[in-house]
Amino acid sequence: MPDTPARGFPEAEFAARTARAQALMADQGLAGLLLTTEPEVRYFTGFHTLFWQSPTRPWFLFLPASGKPVAVIPEIGAALMRRTWITDIRTWSAPAPEDDGISLLIDLLSPLQGDTIGMLKGHETHMRMPLGDYERLMANLPGLNVADCTGLVRALRMVKSEAEIEKLSHICALGSATFARVPEIIHEGMPFDTAFRTFRREALAQGVDDAPYLVGGAAPGGYDDVISPPTARPLQMGDILMLDTGATWDGYYCDFDRNFAIGSADDLSRRAYDVLWRATEAGLAAARPGATCRDLFNAMQNVIREMDDQGGDVGRLGHGLGMQLTEWPSHAAFDETVIEENMVLTLEPSLGYGDGRIMVHEENIVVRQDGAHLLTTRAASDLPVI
Incomplete structure (x- = not known):
């Protein structure tokens, strides 16, 4: 088992x-940031809870131009927020559909009328509060301007600290240890949904949260779908099995997959595996500071074209990873983001082959x-057979 890092982060x-x-x-002339989503609230506070899975209550964090962030949260979260470095915590008894924290936000933001604050408006973001509440908030703050701060937050979160990288390294090691056990715990004749449960139990035994x-x-000779729920169909001789896990430790994810042949592997699947393995090697070689995401995409795609x-028609061949x-x-071809030192990324080439088959590696x-x-x-260079 890998050494376990300390949980949480120091106040610094x-x-x-x-x-x-x-x-x-x-630099951007913003008087503050109003954040409403779990990763951003956790990123700036350390407030870590599964309670976000309930949609009933909204949660807010305001990051002023100077000083510490201000939490505007339901009273049920006050005790946990007090364990973070945040000292200004304003609460209400929630749920309160007629006023779920809106009056508190109006009081907080009223002095900033005439100024501009940032909120997340861009791709891969959402506003975790009712649209009607947002409209009510803005109606009561007619002099407040709201700009898109997606680029600002993205620039911060894409580049990881050494403490974040330590946690990501740990969860990736736990995921790797789980995959190493697959040939021992999954076998021909096992129902596919049982294989899922078996894998999850093994991951927990390895130490993931x-x-x-x-x-x-x-499926025989290759799968054609990787997002549907598993069925009770038993694994059969000649199946190509892929499992893709996003396991967590202390709030940070691994995200990678492994492919296995059940009993025997056909030549076409072996070739597809080889192409993806070499495409990943091309991605590894291209992933350097100063390169762009388009460069990584092209490096992998040039091998996949064999x-x-x-390229499997999934739109991209990898992404960022973290919380x-x-x-x-x-x-992807559309993303010209410049790769920087300490970014944590996935390399995820995929391809289509044969009669509607696909294969993905990560x-x-x-x-x-x-x-x-x-x-x-690193995955084995040849398609493993179990």
């Missing part, structure tokens, strides 16, 4: 994140000054 980690955000806010994301496919001009299963950026990396370093244990 959150102070540094806040200071970096405030420097960017000053949770395995909330597990998808995959299994079998499939469409969410998928984060910015995307390895590794997790951290980009250092000298290039990509694997966080996952």
